[in-house]
Amino acid sequence: MANLRITLVKSLIGRPETERKTARAMGLKKLHRQVVCPDTPVTRGQVQKLAHLVRVESIE
Template sequence: MSEIKVKLIRSRIGATPTQRGLLDSLGLKRREMVKTFKDTPAIRGIVDKISHLVAVVE
């Protein structure tokens, strides 16, 4: 299965509590932090919900 890298590009300070919870579930705590995940529909859904805060690094 392929993998994707997700990078936090904007601060979580202005995010809603729901968006902060999604960032916590991905384990993204600081700006410029990058994590690798399996490319599943669940991860893609989370990234879609917070697309203004994160970027997918290929």
């Protein structure tokens, strides 16, 4: 199963509370921090919600 490397590239300041909570739930706290998550429908949904704030790379 593939994994996703997710990097927070834009600030959460001024973003809606739901976006901040989603980023926090994914483990993204500070700019340019990376997390590796499994490529599941749940993770894809979270990434879609934060698409304008994160960069996503697929890793094997």
